[in-house]
Amino acid sequence: MDHDLLEEVLSCPTLPSLPAVAIEVIELTRDVNVEMDRLAATIQNDQGLSAKVLKTVNSSYYGLRKKCGTIRQAIVVLGLSAVKSLTLGFSLVSSIDLKDKDGFDHNEYWRRGLFTGVAARSIAKAAKCELQDEAFLGGLLQDVGMVALYETLGDRYVRILEQTGGDHKKLPGFEIAEFELQHPDIGAMMATRWKLPEELIQPVKYHERPSAGPSGEVGLLVKAVGLGNIVADALTNDDPQPALRRFYKKAKEWMNISESEADEILAEVTAGTKEMAKLFDIDAGQVPGSDELLKDARNQAVCMSIESPTPTLGLDSLDTLMLDSPKFDQDTGLLNASTFEQVLANSFEHASGSGEPLTLVRISFDRAENDIPRRPLELRKLVSGVTAILRKHFIDSGGVIGRLDTESFAVLVPSHSRVVVTRTADAFRSEFEQACLEWEVPGRTHVGIAYLDHTTQGIYQRVEQLSTAAARAMKASASNGGNCIKVFTPKKAA
Numbered sequence: 001m002d003h004d005l006l007e008e009v010l011s012c013p014t015l016p017s018l019p020a021v022a023i024e025v026i027e028l029t030r031d032v033n034v035e036m037d038r039l040a041a042t043i044q045n046d047q048g049l050s051a052k053v054l055k056t057v058n059s060s061y062y063g064l065r066k067k068c069g070t071i072r073q074a075i076v077v078l079g080l081s082a083v084k085s086l087t088l089g090f091s092l093v094s095s096i097d098l099k100d101k102d103g104f105d106h107n108e109y110w111r112r113g114l115f116t117g118v119a120a121r122s123i124a125k126a127a128k129c130e131l132q133d134e135a136f137l138g139g140l141l142q143d144v145g146m147v148a149l150y151e152t153l154g155d156r157y158v159r160i161l162e163q164t165g166g167d168h169k170k171l172p173g174f175e176i177a178e179f180e181l182q183h184p185d186i187g188a189m190m191a192t193r194w195k196l197p198e199e200l201i202q203p204v205k206y207h208e209r210p211s212a213g214p215s216g217e218v219g220l221l222v223k224a225v226g227l228g229n230i231v232a233d234a235l236t237n238d239d240p241q242p243a244l245r246r247f248y249k250k251a252k253e254w255m256n257i258s259e260s261e262a263d264e265i266l267a268e269v270t271a272g273t274k275e276m277a278k279l280f281d282i283d284a285g286q287v288p289g290s291d292e293l294l295k296d297a298r299n300q301a302v303c304m305s306i307e308s309p310t311p312t313l314g315l316d317s318l319d320t321l322m323l324d325s326p327k328f329d330q331d332t333g334l335l336n337a338s339t340f341e342q343v344l345a346n347s348f349e350h351a352s353g354s355g356e357p358l359t360l361v362r363i364s365f366d367r368a369e370n371d372i373p374r375r376p377l378e379l380r381k382l383v384s385g386v387t388a389i390l391r392k393h394f395i396d397s398g399g400v401i402g403r404l405d406t407e408s409f410a411v412l413v414p415s416h417s418r419v420v421v422t423r424t425a426d427a428f429r430s431e432f433e434q435a436c437l438e439w440e441v442p443g444r445t446h447v448g449i450a451y452l453d454h455t456t457q458g459i460y461q462r463v464e465q466l467s468t469a470a471a472r473a474m475k476a477s478a479s480n481g482g483n484c485i486k487v488f489t490p491k492k493a494a
Helices: 003-010 020-029 036-044 047-057 071-078 080-095 106-126 132-141 144-153 155-163 168-179 183-193 198-206 216-236 241-255 259-279 290-307 315-320 337-354 376-397 418-439 463-479
Strands: 358-365 400-405 408-414 445-452 484-487
Touching: 003 144, 003 183, 020 036, 020 080, 036 047, 036 071, 036 080, 047 071, 047 080, 047 259, 071 080, 080 132, 106 132, 106 216, 106 241, 106 259, 132 198, 132 216, 144 155, 144 168, 144 183, 155 168, 168 183, 168 418, 183 198, 198 216, 216 241, 216 259, 241 259, 337 358, 337 400, 337 408, 337 445, 337 463, 358 376, 358 418, 358 463, 376 400, 376 408, 376 418, 408 418, 418 445, 418 484, 445 463, 463 484
Parallel strands: 445 484
Antiparallel strands: 358 408, 358 445, 400 408
C-alpha cells in the first residue's frame, strides 16, 4: 500500500464531510436508550431534511396504512434504524455533490448506489436479516471511496475510470495496479473517521468481495449489499443476462433464497427504485420492469438450449456442469485436471485474441516432514481446507478452480490485473497457514503465478508456455521454503 498517497487522500481538504445534524444523529443513536423526543427534535431542526424523511416514510415504498405527521411518529412506527438510515442517506446525498466536476458522472454514481441500496434492503428482508435499513444505507454509501480518490487525484483517477470501459467490477484492479489503493478500503477509512457504526463500515469495505467479509449478522448484511450490486448490474447493463444468472446463483448459495423469492425481490427493486429515485432526486434512467427482465432471461435460456444443446466448455458454461460429471474431481467438486486444461486452453485463446488479462495461479502443499506420505485423514483435512479457502478467496473474482493431482491445484482468473490476483493469492496463503496451525497439521503452500496481459502478449504464444511459467514460479516458491508467492516475470526477447 502506498502510505504517502493514502495520507494525501485522507487529508484532502475537499473531501465530503457530514452535516452537523447527521453527526449529532450518529452520536445520539450510539445510545440504545436514546430519548426519542431528543432525536426527533435534532432531525426536525433541519426543516428541509425533516420534510424529506417524512415524505419518504409516507411514500408507497414503506406502505404505511396511516401517515406519519412527525419525525417522532415515524420513529415509533418504523423504528430507530429506518429513520436514522434515511437521515444519513439524505445527508450524504446533499454533502457529496459532484455535478459540475469534469470526468466524474455524479448521477451514475448515485444511481448505482440507489439501485444497490434498494436491492440490498429487499434481499436482507428476504434473508430475515435484522439490519435491513443498514443494508439500504450500506448500498448507498458503498462507493464513497471513489469520491475521495477523484477529489484527490482528479484527472489521474478519471483515466482509471475510463480504462474500465464502464465495467465497475474491473475498477478495484485498475486502482490497485495504478495507486496500490482501492476505493473500498478508502471508503471504509472515511466511514470510520465519520464515526459510523461497524454495520455501515463493513459493507463499504467488503462490497466488492462479500465472501471475505465478517461472519454473523453483519456478514449477512455484507452479502446483501454484494447481491444488491449484482441486481444493480442486471438493471443497468445493456445485457442483463450474465448478472441475472449470477444473482440467482449467489442468492441461493449465500442466503438460500429460492428462484421464486428472487423473482419477488426483482419486482420489489424495480418498483422501489423508481419511487426512491424521485425522493432522492436521482435520475434512475430507464428501469426495466421485473416481468420484462424475467421474460428476457427465460427466452434467452430457451434460445441457448435450442442453439447449443450440448454446452461448449468455457467460463460461461461451467455452471451447467453437474457435480457427478466426470468433468469434476469427486473428492472436492472442483474441476479435474483434464477439464481445467480445456478451460485454460479456451480462455488463453480468447484472451490472446481480445487483449483481456488472464492470470494462472498454481498451488501445491508439501508432504509431511522427512518426505513421509501423509496419513489419509490428515491428507483429507488439508485437501478440504485448501478447497474451501480457495473458493472463499477466488470465486467472487470469477476464478475457475481445478485439482490437478492429489496435492496440486490451479486457479484461472480472467479480467483482473496480476496485482489483484497476487493480493488474493496472498490472502489465501495467509489463511491456509493459520488454519494449519489451528488444525495442528503441518502444511506449507507453494504458490506460483504467471500472467497474460499487454506486457506478455508477444511472449506467451502458446498456452503451454503460460502453464510452464506458473509451474516454475510454484517450484521457486517451494525452493524458497514455501508459504510465499512467486510471480514469473518473463524476459522480453532482445
